Amino acid sequence: MKKIKVLTDSCSDLSGELLTKYDIDYARMSTIYQGQEKPASLTWEEYTPQELYNIMRKGERITTAQVTTQEFMRIFKEYLSKDYDIIYIGCSSKQSGSVNTGTVVAKDVLKDFADSKITCIDSLNACIGEGMLAIYAAELAAAGKSYEEVVNETLAARNRVNQYVTVHSLDALKRAGRVKASSAFLGNLMGVKPILISDANGYQTPIKKVRGRATSFEEIVTQLAATIENPADQTVYLAHADCNAEELEMLKNMINEKIKCKDICTVYIGPIIGASIGPDAIGVWGFGKEITYKVGEGK
16 A cells, blocks of 8 residues: 655645655645745745735735646655655635646656556635634544545534634724725724634635634633534644734643643634735634535534
């Protein structure tokens, strides 16, 4: 049986430590700022988190580009030539075209590797929710599961990723075209904080609005506490867009008090997701109840 290599992309927001720990690699997306395109590195080789988010704090916009055909060819051929079968877990197809591009490239690349396999999985998630699925797949592979078992069990886990995210300001969402300028102005004026989830089809969508930063922290932890399953046996992931240490400590204390999970893993929201959601956004993730909510269909 061939070795299995789990790949993801820049949207997964896995830290360098997590990539190494679980032996995961990733396909690079790109950021574009002032006409200069740079690879979106999960190890922050092009920008530090502070540099990236300070650009946005000044009101400037960073745009992004999905994984290119050339990048997929590079990384697929690298691991196929090392005699791996590949499972690529990509950003939700409702947010990026990368998984579709990867599927097309995989078919082409496999013409030269007839005895190899590549499966491209739409994670239905982004940020560390996507990363969690990559870790899950890597753990299954490390435990000796067959290729088909890893694929099928990862597909079955997609809608068990429970995400609750809030933003500090609606300005980045406005610049990214996610909310209207008038709505952003009034929302900021009134201190409105949307609570965002990834729905059953992979759309990022608000399910609730609260007022005030502290209230939004309480809400995302309360929501995760109500949906997480077997918290004592799992890690809760906390991802943030350069929040200050006091806020991070406050949120960790809330998690420990209300969820009592095995561990809390804190990561930065990377440049791809960060470009849309903006500085000081923050969220919590864990495996739990199946997500059934679909935008436009109600709960």
